[in-house]
Amino acid sequence: MRHVHSMRKTKTTPKITIVVVITVVAVAGLLAQRIASTSAQSLQQLEGEISQLEERIQDSRNRLQELRDKKDTLKNKLEIIRTDINKKEAELRQTRQEIASTEAEIRETKQKLRRQKKLMQENAATLYKEGDPTTLEMLFSSDSFSDFIDRKQYLDSVKESLDEAAAKVKQLQGELEDKKAKLEDKRRQQKSEKRALQARRNEQQRLLEKTRGREERYQQLLSQQQEELQRKRQQKRQAYQRYLSRNDVELVAGDPNKGGYPDRWANPPRNDRVDEWGMYNRQCTSYAAWRVHDDGKHMPEWGRTDNADAKYWYNLARRDDIPTGGSPREGAIAVWREGDGMGDTYGHVAYVENVNDDGSIWVSQYNVTPGEYNEMGVSKDKAAQLDYVYFQ
Incomplete structure (x- = not known):
């Protein structure tokens, strides 16, 4: 026994x-x-x-x-x-x-x-x-x-x-x-x-x-x-810094020229006026719309015709036959859906500046910190979870 x-x-x-x-x-x-x-x-x-x-x-x-x-x-x-x-x-x-x-x-x-x-x-x-x-x-x-x-x-x-x-x-x-x-x-x-x-x-x-x-x-x-x-x-x-540190992203001040975002929108207080596409100034959507336009691509006036919160951009693009996908590309717009923690209620969009060899990406954006421009590195794993819109 x-x-x-x-x-x-x-x-x-x-x-x-x-x-x-x-x-x-x-x-x-x-x-x-x-x-x-x-x-x-x-x-x-x-x-x-x-x-x-x-x-x-x-x-x-x-x-x-x-x-x-x-x-x-x-x-x-x-x-x-x-x-x-x-x-x-x-x-x-x-x-x-x-x-x-x-x-x-x-x-x-x-x-x-x-x-x-x-x-x-x-x-x-x-x-x-x-x-x-x-x-x-x-x-x-x-x-x-x-x-x-x-x-x-x-x-x-x-x-x-x-x-x-x-x-x-x-x-x-x-x-x-x-x-x-x-x-x-x-x-x-x-x-x-x-x-x-x-x-x-x-x-x-x-x-x-x-x-x-x-x-x-x-x-x-x-x-x-x-x-x-x-x-x-x-x-x-501080909460964003804690969130970013847990999600393998790096946030920096970036380009002192704020990605070329025009002074007529960058200088007034946030939400003080509306841009050419119906977006409130110094929001992530307004900056992303500007970068699409500045690249010589067509940017729909979603802010005037639709609810243009960042979380809807992927679906709006698919509706309007704008190419979308899950792979990052330089010049694409990265989309964080609702619940991703980045502007959680409204989602978030950012402009993809670079795609690195290891699959990580570098983006520029507005309003991760309220009304401010900054740039951010996103890890390969996190970048793979995002949606992307390829404006033409």
Whole structure:
């Protein structure tokens, strides 16, 4: 029994060893899959958070621009109101001057009227002293008929002139009093209009201060969001580096000219504008479309006609009878499908710069790190897992 037991033990040892090895390999494989899955999920989660944060930042920028536009509008309105107030104050000064001038004319007219009355009184006194001769008395007292006519006309003209002068002075005084009354009404109206303008100015100033306060708050919010975005992008870079190190790829800054990607798309912020093929700038799809076009090949406007996320490029190419395959070629577009970890939710595309003798490839691309250009070496095994589009 002991021998039999010993033999059974001896025979089962290799089986146990094999089972242990298989178990270790299986656990290692499961662990690697779990690590890869966790890495992909982490990248996908970070990409989603970054995308949401970029949308919030864009909303904040839009709101901030609206507030700045509103602030500029309020400033312009305030400037117009200030100009109107200055004009109204100038009108008031002019009206005050006219009132003062009219009052001076009234005083002068009153003095003329007093002088005229005095002359009339003096003339009346003279006539009273001399008596009011009848026409017959004047005739007999005159040296000649001609002298009689002259004396008669003189007395009549003096009386008529005095009466006319007095009437004109009274009329002028009445006109000046009316003018002054109208000017006083005008001044009251101008004061009322000035008060209304000042009230409008105060209200616009209040709105301007309120808008400035909201602008400052949105600016602070935008700064906080941008800082958070930088942290998320740094986390994503680190996650990508971990992912790349596990998937036999090497990421470098590469060509300082960014593969010739035009400044009109490379300089503005990511997703700020759309390129000629309907792709958002500084995305992997926009860069790949540019490289296809720059090679003198036909690049469809998928961004305008289809959902042109990178993960769909292989199927879109097959639909449009563009050659595709599983072997890398220089000038081809390498396609990472959804779930490959590279831009996991949307997939990824890159331009194949070189195919090395060992089967590894060197690609250039945008947006592996958000909105940035870089180049990457991909191992033979990984390159063999990718799809390729051979634009013509």
